[in-house]
Amino acid sequence: MKSYSFCPICANRLEQAFIDGRERMFCPSCSWVHYVNPLPVAVAYTVNPKNELLVIRRAHEPAFNEWALPGGFLETGEEPHEGCLRELMEETSLMGKVDSLIGVYHRDVELYGSLLVVAYKVIVTNDAITINHELFEAGFYPPHLIPEIRIPLHLQIIQDAAKS
Numbered sequence: 001m002k003s004y005s006f007c008p009i010c011a012n013r014l015e016q017a018f019i020d021g022r023e024r025m026f027c028p029s030c031s032w033v034h035y036v037n038p039l040p041v042a043v044a045y046t047v048n049p050k051n052e053l054l055v056i057r058r059a060h061e062p063a064f065n066e067w068a069l070p071g072g073f074l075e076t077g078e079e080p081h082e083g084c085l086r087e088l089m090e091e092t093s094l095m096g097k098v099d100s101l102i103g104v105y106h107r108d109v110e111l112y113g114s115l116l117v118v119a120y121k122v123i124v125t126n127d128a129i130t131i132n133h134e135l136f137e138a139g140f141y142p143p144h145l146i147p148e149i150r151i152p153l154h155l156q157i158i159q160d161a162a163k164s
């Protein structure tokens with residue numbers, strides 16, 4: 001993760017200081033502080049009426065070409081469950097309904113830094129998929145045929161979904 005060198009408000013050079021319990025970059029001219037907070041992400045653990053799991057193969061970084069659960073960044077002003085269903089719709093054209101919250105997680109990724117991940121169980125009744133440019137493929141799989149998922153967080157979410 002790259003950090004700011006100059007103030008985005010007044011363009012002064014930033015300095016490092018210990019503020020609110022952490023080393024942070026701040027602007028000595030206008031007092032702007034660079035608070036680095038996690039980015040919120042929603043993930044959709046999506047099942048069809050046969051209880052098959054939706055798994056997608058990613059066509060972008062991070063985890064390029066990896067099998068995964070669909071999801072993405074929340075937009076400003078969006079409820080987490082709305083963002084979850086929007087991402088599912090954008091990536092697969094599936095119209096889902098949130099069934100339950102599976103869990104809330106933190107992880108660090110090189111590309112974006114700190115992420116706060118909210119995972120929902122989503123149910124779809126019509127499972128005809130049209131993928132967008134973010135995916136190579138997507139499909140519903142019964143438990144014994146799910147492609148190998150190697151993203152630790154997504155494995156965790158699948159495990160937690162089984163418990164709930």
Ligand SMILES: [Zn+2]
Binds near residue numbers: 008009010027030031
């Ligand atoms: Zn400034």
